[in-house]
Amino acid sequence: MRIECIAIGTELLTTRRLDTNSVWLGERLASLGLAFHRKTAVGDSREDLTMLLREALTRSDLIVTTGGLGPTFDDFTKECFAELLGVDLREDVQSREDMLAFYAARQRVPPASNFKQALLPMGAEALRNPVGTAPGVWWQDPPAHPGVRIVMLPGVPREMKRMWEEQVEPRLRALAGAATHTLRMVVAGVPESTLDERTREARQRHGHLDWTILASLTQVELLARGADPAALATARTDFLPVLGEDLVGVGDGNLEDAVLAALKARGETLAVAESVTGGLLASRLTAIPGASEVFLGGATVYSAKAKVALLGLDALRLAQEGTVSEATSRALAEAVRDRLGATWGLGITGNAGPSAEGGAPVGALFIALAGPGGTVAKALTIPGDRLDAQLRGMASALDLLRRATRIG
Incomplete structure (x- = not known):
């Protein structure tokens, strides 16, 4: 499956804000045995976004967008997709009710512009937003593109993550085939190059696994992926003495x-x-x-x-x-x-x-x-x-x- 991520927002093209959404999504896809084949950031330009969406529809089976679903003038992801695919926007009743309930719980009245967020392209399905007002969109087999799936998510990370985990990932899991499991070992106090050299022989012994080293300013992660949990368990046992006191932990956590x-x-x-x-x-x-x-x-x-x-x-x-x-x-x-x-x-x-x-x-x-x-x-x-x-x-x-x- 060819999967593409499009991060939308002019702020992502400057030093004001980093696109962390696509990094997180990439990690979630890896747990399903899937991966992005392309990631792109585009500014708040209708012309540029429409051009990019048109290209994506010709080359990708799954298109994931983040951003551009809000109530303001520079939020037009749904509109660009709808225009490009020749369908109208309709109001989703459940999305409108969710928005009214969101504001009522805060004893506020939604501005009229906010109801724009409840509009969906004809044929698409709303992804409910439990922590915000902008619903996402799941669009399967859009006009003239059978087999293509479009997922539109808000750019706010906590909203995007909840929707992905609760509504998008379960749908993709059925498409992913055999699950891929991950062994994550966190190491501290050792440079990435030193860890690479120290673990080379052990990684070669477990060469049937897919290995990655990820370094940050605070720690280094050694990741192994494979379909067989037993093989990962064996690798974990083998690596414990190799990493020694530098091993912070295995699994989630930092x-x-x-x-x-x-x-x-x-x-x-x-x-x-x-x-x-x-x-x-x-x-x-x-x-x-x-x-x-x-x-x-x-x-x-x-x-x-x-x-x-x-x-x-x-x-x-x-x-x-x-x-x-x-x-x-x-x-x-x-x-x-x-x-x-x-x-x-x-x-x-x-x-x-x-x-x-x-x-x-x-x-x-x-x-x-x-x-x-x-x-x-x-x-x-x-x-x-x-x-x-x-x-x-x-x-x-x-x-x-x-x-x-x-x-x-």
Whole structure:
């Protein structure tokens, strides 16, 4: 099956917003043994969109669009498809009722323009939106294109994901044939190239599986796909000693999930003191349901004044040792652990740029972990831009804690 994704929105062609929808959809398709053969982003231009849709209808069996289903003047995905295929738009009664109920629950009256969202091309079926007002569209065998399926989804990720999981994926599962299973192994503290080299022999032993390595700023994922769950289970057993302590976990979840799970299993707690990461560490932890069982809280102490006022660091010592130093990271970890009565305290400070600060070069970071056995610290030099330094610093701090709290 040839599958094409079209992401619609001028904002996707600038630096304002990334197209994360197609990445997520690609992962969901892979679980069905399917894959995109083409992905395209197009701006809010009727002419450009119509041209792209016309081409897609000639080359793809399944066309998935995201965006352009809203109530405003630049939302015209359905209109372009309808005009191109020579059908009229009709109001879907259920979609109108869903919209009225959505607004009534919020004690609001929908603007007249919103009812545009309830219009569907003749012959198409509405995909109900449980978390928004724009229904999606499932259109099978549109005029003059037998065997083609069109799926139109909102661009809002949480709306798109719910519709796909609950209404689109079940339909596609019947078309996908034999299910494809995935083995996902998450690794931290190891560069992608090192992981590639280390696992080459093991991957060759399991060459009948489809292997992929995905690297991000915070972790590396090693993925194997195949139709036989037993073969994946054998590969998992074979890879455990190869990955060793660098293995964060197998299956769903990421570095922060593993840290919280380990702390919960040990009955321990965590507090954090962040300078260079500006609250990013606490944000990643609190995004996980149940984090409050483990994570007590933290302090974003970006300035020297905040370090003194909120955590009680000594101003003279701070001036002498510098805000970006191993000594300061240790002081942060110990102070926040003591103030919140946590089992563990993480402290992170550094210089993410764009210029040298207090004698510390750009990319210099210091992480410290204070715990029952004392305090350990780690110095890092992270090349790249500001976000690189913050994300990698955050991940390094979590990985330092993960390794200290490993069970077994």
